[in-house]
Amino acid sequence: MAASDAAAETDLSLGAEIARARRRRRTDFLRRLVQHRSFLIGAVILALFILVAVFAPFLAPYGPTEINYRAILAPPNATNWFGTDGYGRDIASRVIYGTRVSLRIGLVVVVTTGILGTILGTAASYIDWLDGLIMRTLDGLMAFPGVLLAIALAAALGPSEVNAIIALTVTFTPRTARIVRASVLVVQGMQYIEAAHAVGAGHARIIFRYILANALSPLIVQLTFVFAVSIIAEAILSFLGVGPPPPAPSLGNIIADGRSYIQEAWWIAVFPGMVIAIAVLGLNLMGDGLRDVIDPRQRAMGGH
Amino acid sequence: MTRFLIGRLLSAIPTLFVVTLATFLILWLVPGDISAEIGGIDATAEDLAAIRERLGLDRPLYERALLWYGNLLKGDLGHSYLLNRSVADAVLERLPVTLSLAGLALVIATGIGVLLGILASVRHNTWLDQGAMVAALIGLSIPDFWFGIVLIILFAVQLGWFPTGGFVPINEDPLGWARCMALPAFTLAITQMGVIARMTRSSMLDVIKQDYVRTARAKGMRGSTVMFRHALGNAMVPIVTVVGVITGVLLSGAVVIEMVFSLPGVGRLIVGAIQRRDYPIIQGGLLVTACVFVFVNIVVDILYGVFDPRVRDGR
Numbered sequence: 001m002a003a004s005d006a007a008a009e010t011d012l013s014l015g016a017e018i019a020r021a022r023r024r025r026r027t028d029f030l031r032r033l034v035q036h037r038s039f040l041i042g043a044v045i046l047a048l049f050i051l052v053a054v055f056a057p058f059l060a061p062y063g064p065t066e067i068n069y070r071a072i073l074a075p076p077n078a079t080n081w082f083g084t085d086g087y088g089r090d091i092a093s094r095v096i097y098g099t100r101v102s103l104r105i106g107l108v109v110v111v112t113t114g115i116l117g118t119i120l121g122t123a124a125s126y127i128d129w130l131d132g133l134i135m136r137t138l139d140g141l142m143a144f145p146g147v148l149l150a151i152a153l154a155a156a157l158g159p160s161e162v163n164a165i166i167a168l169t170v171t172f173t174p175r176t177a178r179i180v181r182a183s184v185l186v187v188q189g190m191q192y193i194e195a196a197h198a199v200g201a202g203h204a205r206i207i208f209r210y211i212l213a214n215a216l217s218p219l220i221v222q223l224t225f226v227f228a229v230s231i232i233a234e235a236i237l238s239f240l241g242v243g244p245p246p247p248a249p250s251l252g253n254i255i256a257d258g259r260s261y262i263q264e265a266w267w268i269a270v271f272p273g274m275v276i277a278i279a280v281l282g283l284n285l286m287g288d289g290l291r292d293v294i295d296p297r298q299r300a301m302g303g304h
Numbered sequence: 305m306t307r308f309l310i311g312r313l314l315s316a317i318p319t320l321f322v323v324t325l326a327t328f329l330i331l332w333l334v335p336g337d338i339s340a341e342i343g344g345i346d347a348t349a350e351d352l353a354a355i356r357e358r359l360g361l362d363r364p365l366y367e368r369a370l371l372w373y374g375n376l377l378k379g380d381l382g383h384s385y386l387l388n389r390s391v392a393d394a395v396l397e398r399l400p401v402t403l404s405l406a407g408l409a410l411v412i413a414t415g416i417g418v419l420l421g422i423l424a425s426v427r428h429n430t431w432l433d434q435g436a437m438v439a440a441l442i443g444l445s446i447p448d449f450w451f452g453i454v455l456i457i458l459f460a461v462q463l464g465w466f467p468t469g470g471f472v473p474i475n476e477d478p479l480g481w482a483r484c485m486a487l488p489a490f491t492l493a494i495t496q497m498g499v500i501a502r503m504t505r506s507s508m509l510d511v512i513k514q515d516y517v518r519t520a521r522a523k524g525m526r527g528s529t530v531m532f533r534h535a536l537g538n539a540m541v542p543i544v545t546v547v548g549v550i551t552g553v554l555l556s557g558a559v560v561i562e563m564v565f566s567l568p569g570v571g572r573l574i575v576g577a578i579q580r581r582d583y584p585i586i587q588g589g590l591l592v593t594a595c596v597f598v599f600v601n602i603v604v605d606i607l608y609g610v611f612d613p614r615v616r617d618g619r
Contacts, residue, residue, distance in 0.1 A: 136318045139318070140319050143601075144593075145593060145597040146553045147556050149590070152586055156330045157334075228445070239560070259564065277445050280445040281445035
């Protein structure tokens with residue numbers, strides 16, 4: 001009796017010790033992240049971007065599709081900060097509302113790509129006979145250069161926000177799944193997974209509690225970059241006329257409008273592009289910072 | 305080396321299979337009656353029936369797939385009703401413009417990117433290093449098609465140094481060709497320069513720490529010889545990898561940039577086809593560009609073997 005009590009007690013204190021260590025590691029991680037200069041700058045930029053998108057109706061002086069025939073192609077001034085377009089629509093208001101489209105598409109693509117990538121990557125590394133099939137298919141999809149597959153898919157499905165999201169998800173999932181697969185393969189070989197099998201943990205428990213939890217960091221870094229690329233890709237799709245159709249104020253649509261006015265109204269194209277560049281820069285800074293803090297050895301290893 | 309080469313070529317087969325299958329399935333994604341879309345507004349009922357017959361739309365999917373692969377093996381990518389010509393001819397005619405644009409951008413991006421990366425690694429942790437890395441990060445955050453428009457506004461509309469768009473074939477007027485290609489090539493290069501610079505810097509920093517670099521220095525070799533011969537040679541493998549990845553980005557970037565600068569390449573062909581709903585051309589353009597990329601990746605892998613003997617012998 002006394003012996004089992006003592007065992008329960010040490011067990012309890014051990015559990016508390018583990019919980020404390022875990023908390024310490026987490027706060028330590030957060031502290032290093034917050035102290036990381038580029039992560040911090042990136043996070044502030046992203047926060048501003050999100051605030052602008054959320055409070056667009058309060059920030060924008062005009063409606064995004066409000067036409068004013070008395071102020072056509074007005075250069076930037078006190079009432080129209082970024083000038084107006086060929087219909088007299090206020091570019092600043094359109095850009096402010098445009099951040100909503102970019103943010104919405106970016107966030108949804110991050111979620112769908114994250115889920116699909118995790119499922120495919122985990123399935124490939126966990127189920128032997130599926131590995132070859134999944135990986136060859138993903139390799140094949142990655143053979144389409146850049147966002148070309150997304151352009152063709154969106155063209156076939158028709159121009160709409162949902163179709164743009166589908167097209168971008170199909171395009172960005174392969175690389176994400178590869179990254180998940182690679183890190184799951186590493187974790188799978190660890191001794192604690194073997195130990196979990198030995199004590200009789202089920203497959204679901206092992207996958208979610210041990211493997212995915214420990215393979216999460218590279219996925220988070222990758223998804224930050226997917227977010228950044230999605231914002232640019234949405235603009236490309238809109239610019240080519242296969243994104244959310246006009247008059248929707250997507251940043252790409254505004255740039256496409258501006259393309260036809262480069263001779264007389266530079267401001268239409270210039271401002272929305274600057275907003276995209278700043279948002280994407282913020283996400284890239286965050287991704288770099290996360291990668292630095294999670295895995296210092298991977299520092300500045302190019303590309304997306 | 306021969307075995308390595310053959311192995312690499314064979315591994316492209318499943319990739320090409322997926323590429324062609326995905327391209328085929330794109331037509332199947334189109335909602336509604338494709339024959340009406342392809343035929344256009346003034347197509348008669350017989351025209352539509354002919355299109356359906358030709359594309360095999362009245363037959364089950366697997367038969368259409370067999371037809372598609374049968375035609376592909378004959379080098380037939382289909383027929384564009386709107387251009388009234390073979391898709392393969394239309395795409396191949398435009399391919400040189402796209403390839404020269406992407407190639408030019410690759411040369412500029414690699415040249416400047418590698419130099420910037422070496423400079424940053426040699427002056428590690430100085431203002432030069434940090435400045436170069438900030439510039440690289442800004443470069444890869446800029447949407448390239450937008451940057452192209454900004455360059456047109458600055459250098460073509462305001463300063464008038466370059467044409468706002470258009471194209472002159474190189475064999476007619478080399479100088480005019482260079483003037484037409486300068487802005488688009490630079491636009492494409494600027495975003496990818498940063499990626500190459502970052503990669504060069506980090507792999508140079510890895511290599512510089514190695515013993516053989518210290519030995520070379522200790523022998524009294526000149527700093528630049530050590531950097532270029534010993535360090536850069538060994539930093540080449542990761543750089544080549546990135547160059548391979550970038551080629552894909554440049555190929556798809558070229559498609560968009562052609563629209564901005566009105567260059568008659570595959571990209572403008574594809575986007576024009578999107579507007580006219582000319583699906584066979586979209587498929588053909590997509591397929592040919594993907595095949596170019598698959599080929600580039602094979603070349604990159606072979607270069608791996610050239611730079612790193614372990615790759616071709618060991619495995």
